[in-house]
Amino acid sequence: MLIAIGSKNPAKIAAAENAFMDYKIDLIPIDVPSGVNEQPFSDEETIKGAVNRAQAAAEMAGADIGIGLEGGVHQSDYGLLLCNWGALAAKGMQPIIAGGARILLPEEIATSLMAGEELGPVMDEYSKKQNVRKNEGAVGIFTNEYVNRAEMFSHVMKLLLGQYEYQLKNRDRTLG
Ligand SMILES: O=P(O)(O)OP(=O)(O)OP(=O)(O)OC[C@H]1O[C@@H](n2cnc3c(O)ncnc32)[C@H](O)[C@@H]1O
Numbered sequence: 001m002l003i004a005i006g007s008k009n010p011a012k013i014a015a016a017e018n019a020f021m022d023y024k025i026d027l028i029p030i031d032v033p034s035g036v037n038e039q040p041f042s043d044e045e046t047i048k049g050a051v052n053r054a055q056a057a058a059e060m061a062g063a064d065i066g067i068g069l070e071g072g073v074h075q076s077d078y079g080l081l082l083c084n085w086g087a088l089a090a091k092g093m094q095p096i097i098a099g100g101a102r103i104l105l106p107e108e109i110a111t112s113l114m115a116g117e118e119l120g121p122v123m124d125e126y127s128k129k130q131n132v133r134k135n136e137g138a139v140g141i142f143t144n145e146y147v148n149r150a151e152m153f154s155h156v157m158k159l160l161l162g163q164y165e166y167q168l169k170n171r172d173r174t175l176g
Contacts, residue, residue, distance in 0.1 A: 001025045004061035005069070006032040006053030010134050011149040012069040018150075019157030028063065032056035039118045040072030046085045047097055054089040065090050067160070069153050071133070073105065073113060080110035082119075082138050086156035088164055096167070098159035100152045103142055 001023060005016050008029045016027060033056065034040075034049035049070035058066025066089040074083045084100035105113075112122045123132040127141050137149025 001065065002028065002061065002063040003065045003067060004028045004030050004057035004063035005067040006030060006034075006057035007069060009069075011137060012153055014150040015069065015153030015157045016067055018154045019161050028057075028061050030057050030061055032060060034068075034070060036070075039113065040070065041075070042072070043074050043083055043085070043099070046070050046072030046074070046083055047087070050085040050087040050097065051089070051095045054087040054095060058089045065164075067157075069156065071119070071137075073110075073119065074102070076104075078104055079107065080105045080113060082142075084139075084152060084156060086153065086160050088160040090164065093164075093167060096160055096163045098156050098163065100156045101139065101147060103139060105138065106142070109138075 003020065003025050005013060005027060008031055013029050032053050035052035036045050036049040040046040040049050050068040053068025053070060054066040057063065057068065068087040071084050074081045081102045082105055083102050086098050088096040109122055109126060113119060119138060120133040123138050123141065124130055132138065132141060136145055139152050140148035
C-alpha cells in the first residue's frame, strides 16, 4: 500500500511509520502546501491545514492514503492552547480527522504569537535549541519530555488509522 505524508518533518514521519508498523507500506514524505497560514490560529484552521495536506499528498503521489499532520494554536478563556490535528484521506471516503493532546502555552510564548511570530522560531529562541519543531516540539519542552512531538503525533496517527480500519470494516453497515 502506498501512503503519502504531506511533510518532511522527522517528528511527523516517525509518528506515521510507528502507526503503520504492522502494515506492509511504502511511505513517501512529500512537501505540500497546507493552504492555511504558516501559524494556524484556531482548531478549524489547523484541521483545514491537516486535511489540505492529506489530500494534496495523496493526489501528488498517486497514493492509496494521504496523511496530513498540522500544528497550531487555539485561543481559550484560559490562554493560548497548543493544538495539533491530523487527517487521513482515502479514495471514496470523507477525510478522517483526529486531534492531539493539548496544553496551555506560557504567557510569554502566547504574547510573541499574538504579536505575529511563529511558534517554531519562538520555541527555538525560548529553549536556546535548534529545530524544536522537528524534535521534541513545544509539547516536549513544556512537559519535561514526558510527551514529545513524535509521541503526541503517534497518538493522533493511531486515532486516524483506527477510525480508517473501523470505517472499512463497517462500510455496509446501515442504521436500524
Ligand atoms: O515541516 P512542516 O510539516 O511544515 O512542519 P512544521 O512544524 O513547520 O509546521 P506545522 O504546520 O506543524 O506547524 C505550524 C507552525 O507552528 C509551529 N509549531 C507547531 N507545533 C510546534 C511545536 O510543537 N513545537 C514548535 N513549533 C511548533 C511550526 O514550526 C510552524 O511554525
